[in-house]
Amino acid sequence: MTGVLSRQRELDALRVLLYEHRDRCHTQLRLLNQPPRDGAGTEQPALAALTRHRLRDLEHALHAIDRGTYGVCAGCTADIRIDDLLRQPAATRCPGCADAGHRPAV
Numbered sequence: 001m002t003g004v005l006s007r008q009r010e011l012d013a014l015r016v017l018l019y020e021h022r023d024r025c026h027t028q029l030r031l032l033n034q035p036p037r038d039g040a041g042t043e044q045p046a047l048a049a050l051t052r053h054r055l056r057d058l059e060h061a062l063h064a065i066d067r068g069t070y071g072v073c074a075g076c077t078a079d080i081r082i083d084d085l086l087r088q089p090a091a092t093r094c095p096g097c098a099d100a101g102h103r104p105a106v
Contacts, residue, residue, distance in 0.1 A: 007071075010082045015065050018058055018089055025055040057090035073097055 032048040064070035071080045075097030084095060091098075 007079060011065060011071060014082060014085060014089075015062065017086070018062055018065075021089075022055065022058045022062070025051050025058065029055070061085075061089040075100075 028051050029048060032044050032051065036044060061070060071082075071085055072078075073080055073094040074092045076094065078094055080091055080094045085091060
């Protein structure tokens with residue numbers, strides 16, 4: 001039972017980090033959507049697209065936490081390690097399943 005409670009505490013802490021990261025992405029998108037100044041900002045569309053992709057990943061992860069399915073490998077049903085989730089919040093497969101040629105981790 002202690003392991004389950006510890007895992008839940010880790011996921012709760014991760015949820016807070018994901019919300020903070022989501023808020024930063026929203027702020028970044030607002031800034032990137034402002035008109036560029038003095039010819040700068042040629043990379044803004046690409047950065048905005050990357051930020052929107054990251055934001056979708058974060059939203060997916062937050063919804064999975066709410067459903068109670070977050071952090072469980074879709075390949076082997078083992079818990080995905082918290083540090084792996086920190087690196088890749090929208091991961092649906094553990095590194096072992098992703099490396100074994102199953103569908104790549106998202």
